[in-house]
Amino acid sequence: MTNQEQLIVITGGAGGIGMACAKVFKGQSLIITDYSQEMVDHSVATLIEAGYKAKGFACDITDEADVAALRDFVAEQGVMKSLVHTAGVSGTVQDLNKVYTIDLVGTELLIEAFYELAGPGSSAVLFASMMAHVVPANEQYDVALANPQKPDSFASVSRFVGGSSDTMYNFAKRGVLLLSQKHADQWGAKGARIVTISPGVIDTPMGLKAAEEHPERMEKIKQATPLKRNGSPEEVADVVYFLASDAARFITATDILVDGGVIHNIKKMG
Numbered sequence: 193m194t195n196q197e198q199l200i201v202i203t204g205g206a207g208g209i210g211m212a213c214a215k216v217f218k219g220q221s222l223i224i225t226d227y228s229q230e231m232v233d234h235s236v237a238t239l240i241e242a243g244y245k246a247k248g249f250a251c252d253i254t255d256e257a258d259v260a261a262l263r264d265f266v267a268e269q270g271v272m273k274s275l276v277h278t279a280g281v282s283g284t285v286q287d288l289n290k291v292y293t294i295d296l297v298g299t300e301l302l303i304e305a306f307y308e309l310a311g312p313g314s315s316a317v318l319f320a321s322m323m324a325h326v327v328p329a330n331e332q333y334d335v336a337l338a339n340p341q342k343p344d345s346f347a348s349v350s351r352f353v354g355g356s357s358d359t360m361y362n363f364a365k366r367g368v369l370l371l372s373q374k375h376a377d378q379w380g381a382k383g384a385r386i387v388t389i390s391p392g393v394i395d396t397p398m399g400l401k402a403a404e405e406h407p408e409r410m411e412k413i414k415q416a417t418p419l420k421r422n423g424s425p426e427e428v429a430d431v432v433y434f435l436a437s438d439a440a441r442f443i444t445a446t447d448i449l450v451d452g453g454v455i456h457n458i459k460k461m462g
């Protein structure tokens with residue numbers, strides 16, 4: 193008999209938002225994955241100590257063999273209910289290729305591998321960013337962003353980002369929005385959904401690092417936020433919980449902004 197346990201798979205499970213996402217699924221079976229075994233072990237131990245059902249599997253999401261091994265591990269453990277994909281890096285890594293490969297190529301590798309596990313009522317919830325929304329639609333780079341595994345894709349997008357890893361981050365996250373639209377028909381044919389979530393400034397180590405590097409800009413953004421504050425990882429996790437649940441059963445191929453309303457004002461700032 194196959195194992196029918198319903199699983200929530202969380203990438204970036206050792207990260208600020210990933211850990212908060214794990215915590216909203218109390219009572220459900222969690223598969224926590226992150227880059228290093230040490231990080232995974234630490235997160236799983238923390239969750240188990242707090243009464244969660246969690247198992248771990250280390251995976252570099254940019255490595256196709258690792259992603260396939262993760263998929264196979266999940267298949268052995270039960271039935272995928274949701275893939276919550278939070279793993280990512282910000283522009284602070286100062287490496288355009290790393291940002292593109294982790295945030296965009298890694299995302300498509302996961303979408304393709306987990307499509308094999310998708311079934312009626314399952315979903316993928318992918319992390320984009322509100323900054324994806326400052327990148328306008330443009331045929332010249334959108335084709336490359338929607339096809340990040342093509343050999344010339346990185347070079348095509350690089351021509352538009354002026355050497356800035358922060359701008360590359362915004363483009364890569366726009367690519368994540370395009371990937372959800374691109375794969376939605378295939379997932380839908382299996383009764384499965386694929387959505388993105390775009391957080392604003394969230395107080396996690398990643399958010400705080402960005403704040404340290406651009407303190408004035410981050411303060412300006414806070415003042416321009418209708419709710420006049422940053423978000424918390426828990427506020428993002430609550431929306432993930434909804435998107436992964438059957439309450440969101442008619443939501444697919446779209447993006448949900450969780451940014452305190454700030455992106456419209458950022459766009460006006462230019």
Ligand SMILES: NC(=O)c1ccc[n+]([C@@H]2O[C@H](COP(=O)([O-])OP(=O)(O)OC[C@H]3O[C@@H](n4cnc5c(N)ncnc54)[C@H](O)[C@@H]3O)[C@@H](O)[C@H]2O)c1
Nearest residue numbers: 204206207208209227252253279280319321394396398399
């Ligand atoms: N914090 C924010 O303000 C904010 C805002 C908008 C969007 N986001 C997005 O939310 C997601 C989570 O952000 P966070 O603040 O929790 O960041 P975080 O840095 O706390 O967590 C990210 C996790 O991803 C993992 N990771 C990085 N590269 C990996 C790889 N190659 N393979 C596997 N795992 C890898 C890291 O080890 C880390 O645990 C990211 O996709 C980020 O772009 C965050």
